[in-house]
Amino acid sequence: DAGVTQSPTHLIKTRGQQVTLRCSPKSGHDTVSWYQQALGQGPQFIFQYYEEEERQRGNFPDRFSGHQFPNYSSELNVNALLLGDSALYLCASSLGGRFEKLFFGSGTQLSVL
């Protein structure tokens, strides 16, 4: 049973470009959350998708958007990339309940030059 899978593992972009990151949740999970982890810091919540809708959003600008597909997989899109967007982007999946455990993927390392 595969866990949470993310692609690509590494990505290099230049300022102003757009990027799409992908996530497949753990089998049986219907909720996907995205986190940004800057070097040396803890992950920060970007948003969460459930039933193909954004259910909750953290303190991130509208340049960050997402999507969830009927098979529960998800994409994170970032427009007009800034140098400060360089980070590890983590996808976590879970069942939708309040106390359900989050299972994290290994992340996509994004470098913006």
Next chain:
Amino acid sequence: GESVGLHLPTLSVQEGDNSIINCAYSNSASDYFIWYKQESGKGPQFIIDIRSNMDKRQGQRVTVLLNKTVKHLSLQIAATQPGDSAVYFCAENTGTASKLTFGTGTRLQVTL
């Protein structure tokens, strides 16, 4: 969010000793807390959780203690092993499913 730049607090322990990692959380409304372990190149891995109606919970070789009065959380690892070397994060949940606020990580180094 919290930031300690590139220099995480580090705890060095000898193999076989017990480790205690501490965490101060910020929101008195938080009622669910989780400890995660993150190894280099990997995503955070769930270790143990505790709800605010408890003050102690034990797992395999790990114990989490919660002191709501001073908003403090600790993770105790018994008989620390080299495989325990990683960065450890506490996280709090204030009421919305899966929206976690992560604390400052602590790097655990296990020496032989």
